[in-house]
Amino acid sequence: MMRSRLASHWRDEGGAVLVVFALMLAILSGIVALSYDFGRAAATQSEMQSFADNVALAAAGELDGGADALTRAQAAAEQLIADSQTYGEGPGALGAEDFVLTFYAVRPDASGEIDATTTPEAAKYVSVRVADRAVTPIFGAVYAALSGNDAGRDRAGAHAVAGFTRYACNVTPLMICAPGADFDIGASVGRSLDLHLAADVGQLAPGALAPLDPVADLIGMDGLCAGLDGVGLDICMIAAEGDKPVCLADDGVTVRDSLLSVSLDASLNIPFDIFDGPATDLVNDALYPAASNVLSAFEPLLGQCLTGTNVSLSGAAGLPLDDCQAGGTCGLLGDGDWSAGRDVYVDVNYGGTDPYPTATTRFGYFQAELAAELAGETPDGSSGGSSGGLGGLLGGVGGIVDDVLDLVVGPQCTSAVSEDPARRVMVAAVVDCGANGVSAGSAGVPVLGFAEVFLMTPVGLDGTDGVAVEIVGQVGPDPSQNVTDAVLRDVVRLYD
Template sequence: MKATKTKRFIGDESGAVAATYALALIPLVAFAGVAFDYARVMGMDSELQNGADQAALAAASQLDGRAGACARASQAASTMLNNLVVLASDSDFITLTAEDGCDAAGQIRFYQDKAKTTAATADDNANYVEVYVDARQVDYALLPITGRLASGALEGIAFAGLGSAICKVPPVMMCNPQEASDPEFDTAAYAGHGVRLIANDQGGLYGPGVFGYLETNAGSGASATAQTLGRVDPPGDCIQVDGADVKPGLQVSVLDALNTRVGVFANGLNNACGANNGLCPPPANARIDLLQKGGQCRIGNSGFQVGPNPYRPTSPVNDLTTAEWTPLDPMGFPRDKCHAVSQLGSCTLGPMGDGNWDRTAYYGTNGLGSMPTSWSNYGYAELSGRSTPTRYQQYRWEYDQAAAGGSQLTNVNVTGGYRTQRSPLCHGPGVAPAATPDRRVLSIAVINCVAEAVGSNTTDARIQKFVDVFLVEPSARRGSGSNIITEASDVYVEIIGETTLGGGANQGQEIRKDVPYLIE
């Protein structure tokens, strides 16, 4: 009997699993510790890297090449990075100390190149920024069983730069007309000033006041450029660039598409503007200096042309007297007087005017009565606080008064079979001022063409800034022989203000500049 029980005990396998688990307990605890502590380490690493990434992006957004760029970038990074690292053993805040130097030392480092081989030395060559976050460590909770007490030092490093994107805007550029004296182009100082933009019909390098076009992904050739200039919704998407590529060729023909923005339509615009020019609507306030005779929508005989008694001042200083303006045709928005006196003009600032246009003659010839004494009451925040209107304000005011029942935009017949264009004579009723987009407002790139040595095939020219301008008149030849006032390739605009990044200041066209991006 005893032998039977002994034999049964020896052969019984009950409880074998418990023994197995007992033997496996130590490695199981070790593996669980590895997983738990590894998750903490990776979580803290992500915290540090995320903080570095956000700080680098904030810093890169300030690298615009202007004075104080490095200091602003450093301040942006230190302000952005103030995160509590909850997984670190000290559970302390990550902070960065702002640095003023444009160099590659410290926790905030600036470089000229993406390869980080050349440290920045000044605000204008600080193109990239690297942010280094102090190293932290995690004290392990379970891994001491395996012999490890703490993680190694973990750190966050991020490297970022600043790109530019041109989105859904007519690809027009102008050479800074005041590059020699004001390379930064202080836009606020020129609000209301007229600018005579001159086509580069001689080839070679571009100079102050010369305008041209930029390459986009809308297509090549004059036809694609015309579409981008004339359409209310220009083709092409955002192109992120470090600089602008200048489109070669004069391409005067594309100015016909630009003229649709003041209600003038040449023949043969179907490719650029679609059937019946439906893709290029006129503005609701289409007042221009040309009169229509014959009912055609183009410039020339039987269309828009200079009237029999145009505004042609002889003095760049004085407004015309009543006796001088009474016999004139109803005026369109005029040039600054110092530009209106001759083809080259007599403006002290050359292609840049002084904002002094003949408001007396303009109001008189158009029967607008007395000029308002205060423009701040009309809510034009773009150029408030002025005692006399800019042309852009006048354009807005006329439409507002007409919309309220006034006759400011009523077209009238003029002696000799001519007719004024105030509201559009072709393809009306037109797009209201300050709409999205405003047809007579362009966002254009300003480039220091001398410093950038811009020519007809220049690539990566640095865009100084984008400015909003008001299209004063259609591009057309005025005068002949020695009495030419403007060439057909000239464009005259008025400065409104600096374009708001992310959206046009006044016309709402989509534009983005200074887009920060992570490199590593």
């Protein structure tokens, strides 16, 4: 009987589950313990990464190219951002003493081989490195104590890279090669630039005017140029009147692969009432009006529409380059003195009496002419006759300067006429082509600034590729201070 009971207990497996349960409980407890320790380390890492990201964004927001950009960036990082960490050793607060800033002109890569910059005008990117904090494991320490091993410590640090990009929007997708490495747009207002159309071959020289590929994602194809492509889209983005669907980034523009594929001369001549080549069918199109004043030294040989093959010299004078450029004593950039050329302009067009002596620049003179035109006044201050509006001083289509000379200055070819004095003003990115080795297809070319330039004369009618312009301003953050409707958009973003 006793033997039977012993055999029965021997065969009974009912308590075996306790062993399995005990083993599983030990394993689950270990997993929970490890998860808790890993969670503490991960939480600390997340807190410190959030701190690094916020510091980077705050600092990058000040990298606008100003002379005090680095000072402002450092102050923003130190004073605007405060955070905390929960499980790392040391103080819970995270502040200025916990990170190091490094500034770069180009985006730093993971290898850290990009040289830092201390030049505020060049700095566009900032790297933030937060000092590591040790995170002591709780359950890991218990296990280490039981096993006689060192518990060790997890370390949590953080690194972030942020950059500042300024986009100029509602601009023409064009680029000007700066006349020199030290070219200052703002300091050159009122000076003339003797530009030339860029060619496909070789590195672009100072003074070249070249087409750009705008930021593809920022072309508003539902707007002004909806449904267009190819040359038609190019002409629209350059010559259409209205808000242009174009944005350019100052940290890098892309030059068109084929510079000659864009008919720059045809596009730039539309405001001068010249509809030639691929722009021929745009005459009378309200989207492509001529400026109210298209006075130049050229007139049609036959009929009313001026083209590259239907052209002759008129009895008028167009706005001149600076005197030093006309005399060959200075280069691509004039000095702002056009007094001798102005005398010729006044003698030929106004019979020797300057009606606008207070206008100091060519664009200012042009604006004075337009103001008198819209007021219906003649140069002597009297009424310009019954035509009024576009039929005053500068006439509308076929208008003349009344009581002075029988001089046709209004559009003759198209019926679409713009009263906007900025109709002959375009916005172009200015780049240092020499320092950056710019040629057709170059990408990531940094921009010195965005210049507003006034087109003084038609392009190509004299048999050259020259483009005479006057610098009238630099696109700034305050739209009310810009001649055109161009706007700047500042974008700050994390890269790493």
